[in-house]
Amino acid sequence: MNATKLDVPRSRDPERTRERILDCAQALILDHGFGATTVDAVTGRAGITKGAFFHHFPSKSDLGRALAHRYAELDEEHLRENMARAAKLATDPLQQLLVFVGLYEEQFAALDQPFPGCLFASFIYENKLFDEDTLVVLRRNALVWRAALRAQLEAVAAVHPPGRPVDFDSLADLFYALTEGTFVMTKTLGDRSLLVRQCQLMRTLLEQLFTPALAG
Amino acid sequence: MNATKLDVPRSRDPERTRERILDCAQALILDHGFGATTVDAVTGRAGITKGAFFHHFPSKSDLGRALAHRYAELDEEHLRENMARAAKLATDPLQQLLVFVGLYEEQFAALDQPFPGCLFASFIYENKLFDEDTLVVLRRNALVWRAALRAQLEAVAAVHPPGRPVDFDSLADLFYALTEGTFVMTKTLGDRSLLVRQCQLMRTLLEQLFTPALAG
DNA sequence: TGTTTAACATACCAACTGGTTGGTACCTAA
DNA sequence: TTAGGTACCAACCAGTTGGTATGTTAAACA
Known part of the structure; x- marks a missing residue:
């Protein structure tokens, strides 16, 4: 190899x-x-x-479990950090959300190597190789993202009622899913710009949803 | 025995x-x-x-290549079919696009087993195991989706100028990426409803983008 | 009918797999 | 100084891997 x-x-x-x-x-x-x-x-x-x-x-599966734990901790710390930074950089919930996405966009843009992908997606497509303890980490991670973004989205909607009714859980999941999917596309096409462009698009769609008419 | x-x-x-x-x-x-x-x-x-x-x-890698070809053919046939059906079911490009997503939503809803995921995502996270011939099939598939949806999006925009400027390639990629990512989430959380709900959300976001104000 | 050939089955192999063994060098505490 | 644990190494092991050599059988011809 x-x-x-x-x-x-x-x-x-x-x-x-x-x-x-x-x-x-x-x-x-x-x-x-x-x-x-x-x-x-x-x-x-x-x-x-x-x-x-x-x-x-002790075994190869212990390596897998350790890897999952480390990845989840890093990812969730990263999430909290960007959430906190966004909360400081803006006061309006929608602006906070847009800044949040913008921060990820910035960080994706700063990567020089081609993005290697998400360990969890790799694991989930080999899920039968892992024990429950390891898979629980992946599940928890997805739910952490959903909860964090759902809370922010509710705060946004309280100030800016969405132009159309949306399911907040699904809209929260959009962040996770779109990121995972873009990782797949990036690996497939070898185009490093995809992540940044999907972040930009997501911001556009969020703005369009929560502030349909440009205010001035 | x-x-x-x-x-x-x-x-x-x-x-x-x-x-x-x-x-x-x-x-x-x-x-x-x-x-x-x-x-x-x-x-x-x-x-x-x-x-x-x-x-x-002849070898295990030949199995992989055959699998990739079969999967791509089925997927692209499926894509063309749903595109054609949508084109017949509606005349307005936006309505066609919404029907198109709706057809996939229908088909996802009709699945009784938990969705097993996408073979290509599985392959791409083991990309070093495959030869170039196999990987080309995955790349081509992503580009087929992009081209098909980009064309439709341009037709939509010609009739319904989007509320905000968007990059059509990225918006086209959104379909592929969001689907792939939702496959990952579905496998992770074991929630079969995720695919259907992301389709619904996608339709809402598209409507909101291309017809910000409800016309009557 | 007999012959050929595609479609399988059986038995096997060399290379590799995760994991173990017994050992050595090094650090720390008493 | 020394006893004991930690960090690491080289050689090895039993089981599994993709792949092959050589059969056997059914069907398609002639």
Whole structure:
């Protein structure tokens, strides 16, 4: 498979080794899937031996679980942070929402490598390879996004009644789904601009929904 | 164990055998991924032997390629059909587009099993497992959708200028991306209603974009 | 009817898989 | 100084993998 070694000075730092294993595994998984990512490939890339791997992770499924937890924590921290920043940058709920999407747009635009995709989408298309503990993390993550955006959308609607009635749960899910789908398209077409453009479009659609007529 | 042959004479129907292999493989792949779907599992499910499998497919990658081609053909035929039906059911381009989405909504609603997901999304998250010939099929499929919807969107805009300027390519991609993403969410949350609800939402957003003010 | 050939089945293999073993180098605490 | 745990390594193991070599059988011809 991919045997490119990240030659890192052999530093006896278990925490960093563990993180490096997770990093390498995640990169490989996003290209090959979990099932086809062998622990030999992971150890080869991380520059360690199989013994070291199984010292840090009792089994390959433990690696999967650890990966899911780490990904969810990072993602949800990221979500909270952008929500908080948007809340500070604007006072009107709609403007906050638009800024929120704008922040993600900014961050997508700043990526230089082609976007590698979402670990959770990768996992869910191999769901039978994972135990319930791991899958629960994915479910919870989707619900966290729904709850966060639904709350914001209700605040928006209280100030700007939508031009047409909409189901807020579905509109909240739109963010998650559209992002996931755009990841798929980005990987498919190799066009890095897709994420940014879908963010722009989402802002347009939200503005059009909540402020149909331009106010001045 | 089975000494006497009571079995019905083997249905010596190569075309059906081939299709059964493809069906079984696809079902397994959508749950385990391509890499973790062994040909033993496929043959076991299809009720044939490994010899039979390799008679129909020279290698496992040939199975993948055949699967991609079949999936694309079915999907694009489906797309053309729904486009044609929508074109007959309405004359106004916007109404055609809304009917088009409505047809998919209908078809999603009619599914009784939980939706198994999109083969292409599964493949793209294991892209390094496939050769260029296979990946080209996925790319072409995404572009077919974009082209079809972009054309329709331009026809819509000619009659109903959008309330805000939008990039038609991105709006066209929204259909593909939102569908893919909702497949992911459906698999994640196990909620079969998600697809239907995102179709409804999409129709609302399109109406709001192209006819901001309700005409009478 | 006999012959050929496509459509399978059976038995097997080399390479690879996740995981284990026994060991070594290093750090820390007593 | 030393005892013991942590971090890591090299070699190995049993089971599984995609793939093959060689049969067998039914159907399509001649």
